[in-house]
Amino acid sequence: MMWSELDTWIVITGALTAMACAVPGVFLLLNKQSMLGDAISHAVLPGLAIGFLVSGTRDTFPMLLGAALAGVFTGVVSGMIERRGRVEAGASLGVVFCSLFALGLILIRLAADHVDLDPGCVLYGSLELAVIDSASVPRIAWQSGAILVLNLILAGFFFKELQLAAFDPRFAKASGIPAGWLQQGLTVITALTTVVAFESVGSILVIAMLIVPGATAMLLSRSVAGVLLWSLAVALCSAVIGHLSAISIGPVFLSLLTGHGNLGSLSSAGMMAVCAGLIFFTIFALAHLAQRLFSRVKEHSVTPQA
Amino acid sequence: MDSFWRVLLLQDHNTRVVLAGACLFGAAAGLAGTFLLLRKRSLLGDTLGHATLPGITFAFLMAESFGFSPRSFPWLALGATISGVTGMGAVLMIRKLSRLKDDAALAIVLSVFFGAGIAMLSAIQQLPGGQAAGLERLIYGNPASMTASDAWFVLAASLIVAVVCGCLLKEFTLLCFDEAYAITAGWPVRSLDALLMGLVVLVTIVGLQTVGILLVVALLVIPPAAARFWSDELRTVSLFAAAVGGISAVVGVLSSALLPGLPTGALIVLSAALFFGISFLLGKKRGLLMRYFVEREAARRLQREHVLRAIFECAEGADPVVSIDALLAKRPWKKSQLASEVGLLADEGLLTTDPGGSSVQLNGRGDIEARRLVRNHRLWEIYLLTHADVAPSRVDRDADLIEHVLDPRLVQELEDILDDKARERLVPSNPEKVQP
Numbered sequence: 109m110m111w112s113e114l115d116t117w118i119v120i121t122g123a124l125t126a127m128a129c130a131v132p133g134v135f136l137l138l139n140k141q142s143m144l145g146d147a148i149s150h151a152v153l154p155g156l157a158i159g160f161l162v163s164g165t166r167d168t169f170p171m172l173l174g175a176a177l178a179g180v181f182t183g184v185v186s187g188m189i190e191r192r193g194r195v196e197a198g199a200s201l202g203v204v205f206c207s208l209f210a211l212g213l214i215l216i217r218l219a220a221d222h223v224d225l226d227p228g229c230v231l232y233g234s235l236e237l238a239v240i241d242s243a244s245v246p247r248i249a250w251q252s253g254a255i256l257v258l259n260l261i262l263a264g265f266f267f268k269e270l271q272l273a274a275f276d277p278r279f280a281k282a283s284g285i286p287a288g289w290l291q292q293g294l295t296v297i298t299a300l301t302t303v304v305a306f307e308s309v310g311s312i313l314v315i316a317m318l319i320v321p322g323a324t325a326m327l328l329s330r331s332v333a334g335v336l337l338w339s340l341a342v343a344l345c346s347a348v349i350g351h352l353s354a355i356s357i358g359p360v361f362l363s364l365l366t367g368h369g370n371l372g373s374l375s376s377a378g379m380m381a382v383c384a385g386l387i388f389f390t391i392f393a394l395a396h397l398a399q400r401l402f403s404r405v406k407e408h409s410v411t412p413q414a
Numbered sequence: 415m416d417s418f419w420r421v422l423l424l425q426d427h428n429t430r431v432v433l434a435g436a437c438l439f440g441a442a443a444g445l446a447g448t449f450l451l452l453r454k455r456s457l458l459g460d461t462l463g464h465a466t467l468p469g470i471t472f473a474f475l476m477a478e479s480f481g482f483s484p485r486s487f488p489w490l491a492l493g494a495t496i497s498g499v500t501g502m503g504a505v506l507m508i509r510k511l512s513r514l515k516d517d518a519a520l521a522i523v524l525s526v527f528f529g530a531g532i533a534m535l536s537a538i539q540q541l542p543g544g545q546a547a548g549l550e551r552l553i554y555g556n557p558a559s560m561t562a563s564d565a566w567f568v569l570a571a572s573l574i575v576a577v578v579c580g581c582l583l584k585e586f587t588l589l590c591f592d593e594a595y596a597i598t599a600g601w602p603v604r605s606l607d608a609l610l611m612g613l614v615v616l617v618t619i620v621g622l623q624t625v626g627i628l629l630v631v632a633l634l635v636i637p638p639a640a641a642r643f644w645s646d647e648l649r650t651v652s653l654f655a656a657a658v659g660g661i662s663a664v665v666g667v668l669s670s671a672l673l674p675g676l677p678t679g680a681l682i683v684l685s686a687a688l689f690f691g692i693s694f695l696l697g698k699k700r701g702l703l704m705r706y707f708v709e710r711e712a713a714r715r716l717q718r719e720h721v722l723r724a725i726f727e728c729a730e731g732a733d734p735v736v737s738i739d740a741l742l743a744k745r746p747w748k749k750s751q752l753a754s755e756v757g758l759l760a761d762e763g764l765l766t767t768d769p770g771g772s773s774v775q776l777n778g779r780g781d782i783e784a785r786r787l788v789r790n791h792r793l794w795e796i797y798l799l800t801h802a803d804v805a806p807s808r809v810d811r812d813a814d815l816i817e818h819v820l821d822p823r824l825v826q827e828l829e830d831i832l833d834d835k836a837r838e839r840l841v842p843s844n845p846e847k848v849q850p
Contacts, residue, residue, distance in 0.1 A: 140517050196456060198454060209683075211680070217680075362537055
């Protein structure tokens with residue numbers, strides 16, 4: 109295993125992105141909107157295609173703008189279908205993102221007459237390739253750092269309001285907090301984070317890091333602030349351990365398991381998601397075990413008295 | 415034009431196969447999706463579809479050790495099924511053993527499993543000899559490339575779905591609407607749930623290879639959501655969902671045959687989305703337009719009652735001719751609103767207006783109607799006052815329906831109270847202090 113400067117940047121970028129996603133993710137979890145990340149990552153496709161068709165260039169900016177708008181559109185329209193049509197939240201999200209994805213496929217097909225636009229290439233960046241940059245600090249490193257800072261500032265500033273809007277939207281509304289606008293704002297921030305992040309690091313890392321760290325943290329803490337801090341820690345750990353295992357243990361393990369002798373290093377983003385999952389399931393099992401032990405101890409301490 | 419008729423009359427063998435397969439798949443997915451929708455797990459298909467990736471890639475890597483070709487479909491499908499079922503087990507476990515909600519469980523399993531699949535895929539792509547070429551095409555099929563054997567496969571799967579759903583409709587209904595009751599009544603809820611999820615796994619695995627993951631998710635979600643706008647009856651909704659799934663598949667396949675080059679799966683999804691849009695607006699039970707009419711009708715009826723009651727109460731025990739100004743003071747309504755409502759009531763023959771239009775008087779029929787309304791509202795007020803402990807559960811009901819909401823004896827009792835109050839009002843209370 110050779111550690112190079114690139115590896116350092118991969119870990120730094122991965123960790124920054126993961127933490128940037130974890131912040132809005134906690135509130136998505138509280139709002140029961142966990143699937144929004146997955147939905148947005150599908151729904152941005154027509155936005156990319158339209159951005160490309162309108163601008164006529166393969167510049168990143170118009171496509172990113174289109175993608176972010178499509179992401180916001182998904183959140184807003186599915187919310188509208190949910191409220192106006194009284195359709196269950198998951199289903200209304202599914203209706204919107206499936207339709208948008210299909211629309212995107214068709215638009216890309218139509219755009220393909222002009223130039224080769226590979227959705228996989230535009231949309232799903234790769235962490236390993238993105239850090240190769242001529243600048244001393246790769247663009248995506250400071251970019252994801254900036255989003256992390258933005259998300260932290262927003263979360264800190266609106267902390268009380270977001271918390272209230274998540275737990276008791278009616279009370280929030282009654283006490284003058286615009287719960288609806290806060291939720292829309294959360295959708296916008298999620299869309300922005302998602303789009304910028306998966307242009308650079310790939311969608312799988314984003315979808316995983318929006319939810320898994322927050323869910324792990326919920327097993328560990330009962331206060332929103334605690335959950336937020338724990339989720340940042342989990343995101344950081346899974347990024348570091350994920351990349352380490354992608355270049356060292358992962359391939360060896362997989363080789364042993366499958367009998368293929370010469371497997372190269374694995375996808376870092378994929379392994380970061382797997383590590384987040386491993387952390388989640390470990391803590392899940394421990395928490396469950398602890399709970400059972402605790403209840404048994406309590407039983408024992410009660411019986412003698414009786 | 416020639417090709418149009420060729421497509422429409424199903425002269426190509428290929429078109430016939432694709433059409434039959436896609437239509438059957440649409441119907442099966444619509445049927446299975448109905449129960450998912452009602453169990454608020456519509457996106458389970460999405461999670462399942464993603465959760466199959468690690469199984470497929472792992473099976474691909476393991477194939478040679480077990481003496482299979484890495485491209486043998488049954489072997490890869492086995493891997494897909496095992497990891498799909500594992501993923502679903504993980505979803506159910508997270509839901510059962512922690513405070514996390516369904517949506518969180520779905521998102522966790524989706525991203526972690528898919529991440530594992532991506533990691534293994536990256537290893538496969540580095541294998542010498544370009545073995546990975548086309549693996550994704552193999553995994554995520556395309557409806558337009560469906561073969562006759564695929565179509566038979568779909569037929570078998572949809573028959574299983576239809577038979578199981580048909581036989582266990584009652585049990586699934588119970589599971590969807592009142593799980594707690596089903597448990598207490600001794601139904602094997604967990605096995606029923608597992609069976610239902612098994613059907614979804616079947617649909618997903620069959621669909622992945624034949625029609626692609628996009629279509630699986632879309633057809634599990636969109637047709638049931640569209641059908642829900644048309645009926646409250648589970649049987650109708652599920653049949654409707656199956657029909658919408660089948661019809662949108664047919665529309666999509668035909669239009670892709672007419673518009674060569676556009677992806678068939680995407681066209682099927684868009685036609686399903688079109689059905690959804692139509693249902694959202696025009697649905698008979700929950701459509702936007704229908705609800706708008708119902709709400710407008712209710713608002714109009716309420717307005718009419720308000721005006722009648724206001725006239726009656728102004729005239730009560732005083733001059734039967736009531737001036738418009740007195741009515742305006744009664745409630746915060748606009749003059750034009752009141753005037754148009756008075757006009758409508760005059761057309762109905764319930765009241766007469768004086769020539770200047772500055773005052774109104776109820777005539778015989780109007781008086782009876784107003785009396786009935788006022789009586790019901792007063793009874794209702796007394797009910798809310800005297801039965802405050804039970805009243806909240808009925809407080810949003812329409813006061814005019816008091817006889818339908820409360821039982822006759824209670825109404826009688828309320829009437830007695832009302833009469834007492836009326837008597838009190840008729841007989842002035844004793845002006846002298848009563849000495850004890």
